[in-house]
Amino acid sequence: MGEFLDRARQHELLLQLRDEYPHWKVFDLKGDEEGRRETVNLHYLLEHRLIDGQPRFSSMGDKSVLWKVRITHDGLDFLAADGGLGAILGVVTVKLHDDTVRDLLIARVEEDGTKDNATKVKLKETIRGLPAEMLSTLVKKAMETGLGHVGDIGAWIHHVIG
Template sequence: MIEVSAAPLDRDLQRRILVALAELYPAAMALPDLSPQFRAEPLFVRNLMYLSGHGLVVASAVRKSPASMPEILRAEITPRGLDFLADDGGLTAILGVVTVKLHDDTIRQIMLDAVDAAEAPDGIKEKLRAAITDLPADGVKAAVPALLRQALDAAPEAIRLIGKSLGL
């Protein structure tokens, strides 16, 4: 039986486990195949169960007693584990894309809040507020890419100012 210590998790060992299982995919690694490769690894069971807990592998294990470490019978990598190893994140990255939709009224309100917060004469602010309020949805939609580009261009200066104010 493999001895497990209370040492921290081992990222290198986790990667080696995943790679070994990926090489067998779609087959699983059974106990006779598993033990020789990782026999000298005292943290093997701990790291395999950790990977299993995150859904990167499926490990079949038995416990001889409630207080004992599980004995691994079989392990296989999951599609999520394969994607984790992939440089591009695999299908998980493609399928996990989150689309954020902002209603034109939400964008309009953000623009109005920015006008209110700006340092400008009240007369100019009122004209801007009126123009934004009267802007049709297509106009709001057309303004978003330019506003986003402007915000991203200003990001380095904003980061510098934040750092300066924090004494960094």
């Protein structure tokens, strides 16, 4: 049945259902090859949660299938050029508390073998006194510098996350 998967037809189905949204659309499919092809594509969209609904056998004699389906919010977002609300709501925000950034910076100062103790003490005092805005600027600059030293970003990410 995998040979019945048809990206163009799936797209057409989603567009039809988008035009009916939020209402349900009924497909009465026969048991022939065309009906099986349509059923395979509807099942595929259903499994990916782009549509909601389920098939019901309307008559066992000719194996026709009655589908009552509608597009989901994921289906609408899939069709949207900008990814829809899912793209906006799916943004991941990483928050580092000021104390965490300070602790990371202080740990790096302590690990630095090129600085003498008096310099390290002075740097640590400076770090402890930095306002949140300055810590934010330092984190951004550290990210830019760190990423600037990564040759192949894809290989580096793969290496880090395993």
